[in-house]
Amino acid sequence: MTTPVDKKSVPVSIGNKRVKGKLEGFLNIIEEHRHKRFYVCSHDNPDPDSIASAWGVAHILEFLGIAEPQIIYRGDVSHPQNRAMINVLNIPLRKWSDEIKGEADTAFIFVDCVGNQKNMTIPSDPLVVIDHHKATAPKGVFSIHDEIGSCSTLVTDLMLSVPPRNTVPDSDEEGTELYCFDSEAEDFRELATALALGIKTDTIDFRSETTTDDDIKAYRLLCRQISDDKFSKIVNYELPEYMFDAEQLAWSNRVQDTPNLISGLGFVDEGHSDSIPYLADKMMRLRGIQTVVVYGIVGNSVRASVRTSSSSLDCDNLCKEIFGEKNGGAKQGVGGAIVSFNVFDIEQMPENDKKELWELTKTEFERRFRKATEK
Numbered sequence: 001m002t003t004p005v006d007k008k009s010v011p012v013s014i015g016n017k018r019v020k021g022k023l024e025g026f027l028n029i030i031e032e033h034r035h036k037r038f039y040v041c042s043h044d045n046p047d048p049d050s051i052a053s054a055w056g057v058a059h060i061l062e063f064l065g066i067a068e069p070q071i072i073y074r075g076d077v078s079h080p081q082n083r084a085m086i087n088v089l090n091i092p093l094r095k096w097s098d099e100i101k102g103e104a105d106t107a108f109i110f111v112d113c114v115g116n117q118k119n120m121t122i123p124s125d126p127l128v129v130i131d132h133h134k135a136t137a138p139k140g141v142f143s144i145h146d147e148i149g150s151c152s153t154l155v156t157d158l159m160l161s162v163p164p165r166n167t168v169p170d171s172d173e174e175g176t177e178l179y180c181f182d183s184e185a186e187d188f189r190e191l192a193t194a195l196a197l198g199i200k201t202d203t204i205d206f207r208s209e210t211t212t213d214d215d216i217k218a219y220r221l222l223c224r225q226i227s228d229d230k231f232s233k234i235v236n237y238e239l240p241e242y243m244f245d246a247e248q249l250a251w252s253n254r255v256q257d258t259p260n261l262i263s264g265l266g267f268v269d270e271g272h273s274d275s276i277p278y279l280a281d282k283m284m285r286l287r288g289i290q291t292v293v294v295y296g297i298v299g300n301s302v303r304a305s306v307r308t309s310s311s312s313l314d315c316d317n318l319c320k321e322i323f324g325e326k327n328g329g330a331k332q333g334v335g336g337a338i339v340s341f342n343v344f345d346i347e348q349m350p351e352n353d354k355k356e357l358w359e360l361t362k363t364e365f366e367r368r369f370r371k372a373t374e375k
């Protein structure tokens with residue numbers, strides 16, 4: 001029989017060697033820059049893993065006595081589940097503003113990315129990067145890096161590994177030890193909920209190839225601390241009305257040749273672009289369907305989501321064949337593409353031209369889809 005773990009027992013670390021090996025260096029670098037204003041930054045497409053990691057790092061900084069570290073991102077939080085996460089957990093996430101660039105004495109920590117990729121456009125050099133992707137940090141930047149299932153796992157381990165702090169003892173009492181990973185701390189349940197969601201989503205429920213025992217260990221540990229209510233509220237997030245409108249459109253615009261289906265949504269508002277991946281997933285659930293492309297024109301680009309469960313098609317090839325070698329990619333049956341129309345200013349176009357542009361786009365991508373799937 002196993003003994004349930006005492007929620008108040010002293011926390012153990014996950015034991016990731018890459019975290020352990022960098023702990024001292026991390027603490028030193030924070031100490032060295034402690035007078036600065038810290039910004040913890042997500043990449044441009046904040047997802048549960050990057051949001052939770054950033055919040056976790058901000059929590060560590062506060063524990064280390066850094067005044068008011070800020071969590072920031074550039075780009076958009078578009079997926080309705082990610083918005084639900086921010087609202088339900090009340091995560092103090094702020095959007096990048098150009099004023100930050102002008103501030104003196106700032107220090108930036110990038111999480112879930114290393115800073116020299118396309119998905120990170122915050123124009124400041126990081127002091128520290130914490131990441132789990134196959135990518136190398138820029139030269140000279142202090143990095144905590146391991147190719148595991150999620151960045152939230154690394155951050156959870158870091159939280160557990162930070163040495164406890166002694167409170168100032170009263171005259172006749174001894175000081176008590178305070179831990180960074182402390183279920184009694186303010187907002188800790190919410191933070192644990194966020195980190196658990198980060199691990200769950202980034203590992204695709206522990207099915208991704210990169211999932212390690214560390215991810216599972218961190219998840220189990222966090223699950224003892226989460227708010228069950230809030231966790232399920234986010235997992236079963238509410239959908240905005242436009243999602244149902246988009247679904248109706250996707251259904252009526254579909255070109256279906258079972259097991260293949262493609263559907264174009266026309267011009268999609270930037271703020272509604274999350275309907276594209278959502279509907280690609282949904283269409284995959286249609287009986288007999290194995291390969292789906294849902295796409296639309298968002299701003300000056302075509303955005304597409306590609307899915308396949310077919311054993312004869314490779315999703316990455318499919319993305320590249322339909323949308324161009326450099327415009328898309330996929331892993332494990334899930335992919336996407338962005339094709340820029342940067343010679344046009346679509347918003348300024350007369351309605352008729354826009355209509356024609358859409359017709360051309362539709363004809364071309366449907367043709368390419370047919371060609372790529374009929375092999």
Ligand SMILES: [Mn+2]
Binds near residue numbers: 112
């Ligand atoms: Mn991640």
